[in-house]
């Protein structure tokens with residue numbers, strides 16, 4: 001019996017040594033946002049055994065505060081909670097499409113007390129807590145000029161008419177990327193951006209961003225005729241292999257229709273439609289044409305990709321050369337031909353030499369004929 005008591009005491013000591021109290025290694029950080037955007041808080045805790053993490057919302061309604069636990073899918077599915085338990089516990093809560101009602105205090109709680117989820121709550125159960133606030137602002141009234149921009153537009157402008165908090169600066173973004181040279185610390189609620197028309201694909205979604213209590217922005221869409229470009233203007237393929245031709249565009253508005261046409265070497269033009277020979281793959285800013293079993297005589301030529309949006313159409317050309325299968329054999333054929341020619345020459349040479357060799361024995365004949373010739377001359381002279 002005494003032994004059991006000792007064993008029990010040792011177990012308690014062992015548990016106390018190995019169990020490690022829970023502590024935060026990352027507390028959630030307060031943040032400001034604008035209604036319609038999303039907000040997120042993150043916290044990380046360590047402890048042994050691994051602690052459980054929960055998120056709670058604190059409503060400070062007079063006379064007393066009410067506190068409610070948040071679960072994944074809460075608030076009409078706008079709440080997302082993602083927690084990982086590895087060497088430590090890390091949890092992120094995201095609230096999508098926030099409204100002013102989402103403003104408030106959020107609490108990250110953690111505990112590894114084995115009693116923490118017991119139905120009969122004991123006072124001993126310890127949760128550690130860390131709070132952060134989310135402040136949601138109304139989307140302010142930022143007037144833009146023009147509302148919709150196009151190729152004729154020279155300047156984009158934004159007028160932040162009634163800022164509720166002091167303005168500390170502003171800048172512009174294009175397709176979400178900051179245009180660095182527009183960064184300013186001006187406290188004025190007005191900014192202009194001169195459209196850079198030297199950039200062939202100057203369209204896009206432009207936003208003026210005013211830095212105040214948070215970043216307030218408004219956007220102007222600049223629509224232009226698409227700019228379509230083939231990264232490779234020349235392609236080579238061997239007959240019966242697969243040819244792959246590609247064109248891209250990064251303009252605004254995005255391409256809503258892609259098509260391909262083909263002009264052969266005799267200037268006959270045709271539109272390409274999908275069949276067993278052609279496969280056309282279309283992505284918003286890219287199109288790829290696959291040609292199965294191309295033939296050197298029929299499929300060599302110029303391929304044109306056409307991209308169009310509301311503003312018009314633009315195209316680019318790719319020249320495809322299809323080598324015949326024999327082409328690959330040409331170096332080998334060349335050697336074969338060379339060998340044949342050489343062998344023939346040697347053979348003919350040998351054949352020519354043979355009569356000469358025989359002729360050596362009849363050399364006196366030559367002299368004879370020469371002698372006869374002389375005789376003739378003599379004879380002729382004699383005749384004269």
Ligand SMILES: *[C@@H]1O[C@H](CO)[C@@H](O)[C@H](O)[C@H]1NC(C)=O
Pocket residue numbers: 036097099
């Ligand atoms: C965001 O919320 C507003 C108002 O609550 C609603 O009109 C809008 O459709 C929502 N947007 C998205 C993307 O859910």
Ligand SMILES: *[C@@H]1O[C@H](CO)[C@@H](O)[C@H](O)[C@H]1NC(C)=O
Pocket residue numbers: 099100101
């Ligand atoms: C915000 O909460 C109030 C009262 O709880 C409610 O009447 C209102 O419709 C809510 N607004 C939004 C945008 O959810």
Ligand SMILES: *[C@@H]1O[C@H](CO)[C@@H](O)[C@H](O)[C@H]1NC(C)=O
Pocket residue numbers: 146148149150151152
């Ligand atoms: C371009 O914008 C101007 C003014 O905003 C408008 O008058 C014109 O019709 C637009 N042109 C095209 C092609 O959309």
Ligand SMILES: *[C@@H]1O[C@H](CO)[C@@H](O)[C@H](O)[C@H]1NC(C)=O
Pocket residue numbers: 143159160161190
């Ligand atoms: C901005 O808008 C306000 C209100 O419409 C107007 O009074 C003011 O002149 C505008 N500012 C600029 C620089 O256009």
Ligand SMILES: *[C@@H]1O[C@H](CO)[C@@H](O)[C@H](O)[C@H]1NC(C)=O
Pocket residue numbers: 176207217218219
């Ligand atoms: C403000 O910027 C964000 C992020 O770039 C964007 O998602 C949002 O649509 C913009 N809001 C307006 C009103 O332009």
Ligand SMILES: *[C@@H]1O[C@H](CO)[C@@H](O)[C@H](O)[C@H]1NC(C)=O
Pocket residue numbers: 248249250285286
């Ligand atoms: C096309 O879109 C993809 C993803 O949407 C992007 O990674 C790529 O850079 C874009 N290409 C061009 C040419 O804009």
